[in-house]
Structures are given as C-alpha cells and as structure tokens.
Amino acid sequence: MTDVASTNSTAASAYRTMLDIIGGVEPRIADATRQELTDQRESLKLIASENYASLPTLMTMGTWFSDKYAEGTVGHRFYAGCQNVDTVESVAAEHARELFGAEYAYVQPHSGIDANLVAYWAILNKRIESPELERLGAKTVNDLSEEDWETLRKTFNSQRVMGMSLDAGGHLTHGFRHNISGKMFHQRSYGTDPESQLIDYDKLRADAKEFKPLILIAGYSAYPRRVNFAKMREIADEVGATLFVDMAHFAGLVAGKVLTGEENPIAYADVVASTTHKSLRGPRGGFVLSTAEYAPSIDKGCPMVLGGPLSHVMAAKAVAFAEARQESFQAYAxxxxxxxxxxxxxxxxxGVKLVTGGTDNHLNLLDVTSSFGLTGRQAESALLDSGVVTNRNSIPNDPNGAWYTSGVRIGTPALTSRGFGADEFDTVAELIVDVLKNTTPVTASTGKPGKAKYALADGVAQRTKDASAELLGKFPLYPGLEL
Known part of the structure; x- marks a missing residue:
C-alpha cells in the first residue's frame, strides 16, 4: 500500500483520539471498531470482493461533507451552498475519466447495485423514453396523459436483457429473478460451455439473435477468466443491443492496465458500471462510465434512481482514483x-478442482464438492473457524443450489495489498487444502447427508491460525497504526 510508516504513526494518533471521542458516546461502537481492525489483521482475507483502503481514503470519509445534501449535478443542485461539493464531484469524475480513458464519468452511486440501476434506467431513457416522448409530442413524462404514461411504463418494463447466469459467474443484478433487475426486465441468461466452463461466444451469439435483447450485459462476480469485449460488442451490434458492462470485480485490473485491448471494456461498451472498492481498493461506493451520448441520461441518476449523493464518499472516491493513477498501482494490479x-x-x-481449470484474473473458484465431498457452506465455515475468510459460491449447474453451493470463491486483491507474493500464496493454498481435507460432513438428524453441518479434525484450526499468524506477521496491516 502507498502509506509510509511515518504517515501511519501520525494517523495512529488521530485514530486513537477519534475512537476515544466515539467511546465517550457509545463505547460498544469504539470497541467493535478496534476489534474489526484486529480481526482483519489476524485473518487471511480471501474474499474476492474485499480489499484494504488506504488511510487517506478512509480518513476522507470522516469529514463534514457527510452533513451536506446535494441532489442534482455539478452546477445544478436542488440545494444552496453546494459549491464545495461541486469541487469534490468534479475532481472525482475527472480522475475517473482519466484513469479509465472514458468520455464521461458519474460518481454519485452509493453502491454497485445503484450504479447498475442508474445504467439500466439511463439506457431505457435513451433507447425508449426519449424517442417515445418525441413521438407523442411531449418534452417530459409529466406532459403525458395517464393513458400515454401507462403505455410508456409498460413498455419500459417489457424490455429484454441478457446477462450471465448466476451459477456461471454472473451477478444478482444481471437479471436474477429475486433482484429488481429480474423484475424490471424480460430476462434470459447465458451460461458457459458444459465441458470447458468458458463463455461460448458462438452459442451466445445464436441465443442473442433469437432473443433480441435491448441490453446485452457482460461482466461477472465469480467467473475466473477474462472476457473478450470486442466479441461481446459484435454480438450486441448484430442484434441492435446496447452493450452494458459490469466491471465491479475487475475494475482494478482495468485501471492497472492488466486488462488491455479486447479485454478492456471501455473501448467497446456503451455504458460501464463498477464499484470503487474490490480490486480498485477505494471506499465502498459505485460509479458509471459511458460514451458522451449517454451522459445526459446518466446525469438523471438523481432523482431517477438515487437520492442525495454521499459527498464524503465521493471525496474518498476522488482520493482512491488519484491513488490508482499512480504508477505503483499498475504494479499492484x-x-x-x-x-x-x-x-x-x-x-x-x-489436487483441488478449479472451475475452468484455473484463472487469468483476480479470483479462483474451487469445486469443493468434487474435491473434498463438502458443500460450499461447510467448506466456508470450516475455513472461517481456521482464520481463513472466504465465501461460498455457486458453480455451473450446481447440484447444491445457490444457498449451500458446491463452490468456494477466493480472491487475491486484499492479501496482495498486504504484500503477499507467489511463495506466500503457495502457503495459503497448502493451508486451505489442509483444512478442507480434515473437514467431514455430518449427517443431519433426518438421517440424510447434511449440507451445513461439518466436523473439523482436532488441532487443525489452531494449526492453521498459527501458520497464518506467522505469515501475516511479515506483512503487517497499516503498520504503525496501534489503537
């Protein structure tokens, strides 16, 4: 990470004072905050969607920008006194455009799902609402009659989208039926080849020609390979679809120029949405990038989808984007x-079976059912008992469903931030395998094989924690920051 020991020492004094002040009001919150740092320091954080933000990024969120309402856009707010918020949002958007080489950046979304919703509704606005309003001779939806508005509303909610299925590595917001995206759209999923577990672009093209989606979604949360966005663009153009990319997971690899050419979505997508944490190592939040033609529609994110932007988080996004523009971030990525x-x-x-037989991005997906006879929930729990933090995840055609799963997803962004390299990750692999080999399913009270209960052999958890402590001790988290 970019912080030097002297910076951390100064920050330690500031954080101690801050926690003392917090503790004077609600000591349980101060204690939980201290404990969270201890827990993160003492565990092997392998959740692919988590990272460690820098101290400047973290500190930027704790300012009086939290006190501001600022609905609207730069220079066009619904509240007075937002000139400093305008500066914050402008700087964050400038860094985002320069970092990713995008024509337009919108940094207000509070999260990844908010960013995706802004993207979806902006595309609907440009593709459906604006032409329909022009046809009806109206300037805004407020000018429509009740009958015309009802027709437009139904038209909005009957559009077709295609996104990667959940078990193939897609995300809930790509049309999963229990998510708002699955209720907004008439949706069809595309999966992966049954043998290779890779995206079959020829089949995807054929399915898209049959289904004819308005929006083709590319991107993933648990697909351990890179995507050819040039091919995705070709397919979108052939069926008249807008290409939308959700790069929340791999934004850091794009920013760090690991994903270039046809693997960089910015040059091919009409609209791109992302989070600012995960591999980008910023605060929890979202943002949207697009070509210039989509900018007016995306600017309607508030009040279309969002409420007031979180100005203190936008400030932290600006700091994180600035950090990601440094040459050191490319080495990190x-x-x-x-x-x-x-x-x-x-x-x-x-001897572990990995989905797709490996990885070429930031994550791995372990098939723990084939490898160890465990469900994902059993494996996740046994690893957590041993100080290894992961998350269970579906695999293609998962026989255990989306709750228990057959997979465990692990990622490298967080431990790489701490300084881990190839040797350390080989040791991590050894620890994971040792835990899972020593975990056995426990039969449920019904006499059927249990999907959640498990037994971990005596001594394994402590052995793993001891080995982890030795490993983590070489790469301290926020060195000098003692609370």
Whole structure:
C-alpha cells in the first residue's frame, strides 16, 4: 500500500483520539471498531470482493461533507451552498475519466447495485423514453396523459436483457429473478460451455439473435477468466443491443492496465458500471462510465434512481482514483493477477478442482464438492473457524443450489495489498487444502447427508491460525497504526 510508516504513526494518533471521542458516546461502537481492525489483521482475507483502503481514503470519509445534501449535478443542485461539493464531484469524475480513458464519468452511486440501476434506467431513457416522448409530442413524462404514461411504463418494463447466469459467474443484478433487475426486465441468461466452463461466444451469439435483447450485459462476480469485449460488442451490434458492462470485480485490473485491448471494456461498451472498492481498493461506493451520448441520461441518476449523493464518499472516491493513477498501482494490479495464478497452481498441484481449470484474473473458484465431498457452506465455515475468510459460491449447474453451493470463491486483491507474493500464496493454498481435507460432513438428524453441518479434525484450526499468524506477521496491516 502507498502509506509510509511515518504517515501511519501520525494517523495512529488521530485514530486513537477519534475512537476515544466515539467511546465517550457509545463505547460498544469504539470497541467493535478496534476489534474489526484486529480481526482483519489476524485473518487471511480471501474474499474476492474485499480489499484494504488506504488511510487517506478512509480518513476522507470522516469529514463534514457527510452533513451536506446535494441532489442534482455539478452546477445544478436542488440545494444552496453546494459549491464545495461541486469541487469534490468534479475532481472525482475527472480522475475517473482519466484513469479509465472514458468520455464521461458519474460518481454519485452509493453502491454497485445503484450504479447498475442508474445504467439500466439511463439506457431505457435513451433507447425508449426519449424517442417515445418525441413521438407523442411531449418534452417530459409529466406532459403525458395517464393513458400515454401507462403505455410508456409498460413498455419500459417489457424490455429484454441478457446477462450471465448466476451459477456461471454472473451477478444478482444481471437479471436474477429475486433482484429488481429480474423484475424490471424480460430476462434470459447465458451460461458457459458444459465441458470447458468458458463463455461460448458462438452459442451466445445464436441465443442473442433469437432473443433480441435491448441490453446485452457482460461482466461477472465469480467467473475466473477474462472476457473478450470486442466479441461481446459484435454480438450486441448484430442484434441492435446496447452493450452494458459490469466491471465491479475487475475494475482494478482495468485501471492497472492488466486488462488491455479486447479485454478492456471501455473501448467497446456503451455504458460501464463498477464499484470503487474490490480490486480498485477505494471506499465502498459505485460509479458509471459511458460514451458522451449517454451522459445526459446518466446525469438523471438523481432523482431517477438515487437520492442525495454521499459527498464524503465521493471525496474518498476522488482520493482512491488519484491513488490508482499512480504508477505503483499498475504494479499492484499485475501482482493481483500473478498471485491469483500462483494460488491456482498451488491448489491444483494439491489436487483441488478449479472451475475452468484455473484463472487469468483476480479470483479462483474451487469445486469443493468434487474435491473434498463438502458443500460450499461447510467448506466456508470450516475455513472461517481456521482464520481463513472466504465465501461460498455457486458453480455451473450446481447440484447444491445457490444457498449451500458446491463452490468456494477466493480472491487475491486484499492479501496482495498486504504484500503477499507467489511463495506466500503457495502457503495459503497448502493451508486451505489442509483444512478442507480434515473437514467431514455430518449427517443431519433426518438421517440424510447434511449440507451445513461439518466436523473439523482436532488441532487443525489452531494449526492453521498459527501458520497464518506467522505469515501475516511479515506483512503487517497499516503498520504503525496501534489503537
């Protein structure tokens, strides 16, 4: 990470004072905050969607920008006194445009799902609402009759989208029926090849020609390979679809120039949405990038989807984007990808079956049912008992469903931020395999095989924690920050 020891020492004094002040009001919150830092320091954080933000990024969120309402856009707010918020939002958007090489950036979304919703409604606005209003001779939806508005509303909610299925590695917001995206749209999922578990672009093209979606969604949350966005663009153009990319997971690899050419979505997508945390290592939040033609529609994110922007978080986004523009971030991003491959090799060498047979991005997906006879929930729990933090995840055609799952997803962004390299990740692979080999399913009270209960052999959890502590001790988290 970019912080030097002297900076951390100064920050330690500030954080101690801050927690003392908080503790004077509600000591349980101060205690939980201290404990969270301790827990993160003492565990192997392998959740692919988590990272460690820098101290400047974290500190930027704790300012009086939290006190501001600022609905609207730069220079066009619905509240007075937002000149400093305008500066914050302008700087964040400038850094985002420059970092990703995008024509337009919108930094107000509070989260990844908010960013995706802004993107969806902006596309609907440009593709459906604006032409329909022109046809009806209206300037805004407020000018429509009740009958015309009802027709437009139904038209909005009957549009077709195609996104990657959940078990193939897609995200809830890509049309999953229990998510708002699955209720907004007439949706069809595309999966992966049954044998290779890779995206079959020829089949995707054929399915898209049959279904004819208005929006083709590319991107993933648990697909351990890169996507060819040039091919996705070709398919979108052939069926007249808008290409929307959700790059929340791999934004850091794009920013760090690990994903270039046809693997960089910015040059091919009409609209791109992302989070600012995960591999980008910023605060929790979202943003949207697009071509200039979509900018007016995306600018309607508030009040279309969002309420007041979180100005203190937008400020932290600006800091994180500025950090990601430094040359050191490119080295970090390349290390994330290299470490994911080292981890994959270490796991496969020890007999673990990985979905797609490996990785070329920042994550690995372990098939723990085939490898260890466990459900994802059993494996996740046994690893957590041992100080290894992961999350269970569906795999293609998962026999255990989306709750218990057959997979465990692991990522390298967080531990790479701490300084782990190939040797350390090989040790991590050894620890994971040791835990899972020593975990057995426990039969449920019904006499059927249990999907949640498990037994971990005596001594394994402590052995793993001891080995982890030795490993983590070489790469302290926020060194000098003692609370």
């Amino acid at each position: 390349q290390n994330v990808a290299d470490n994911a491959q080292s981890l994959a090799e270490g796991l496969m060498r020890r």
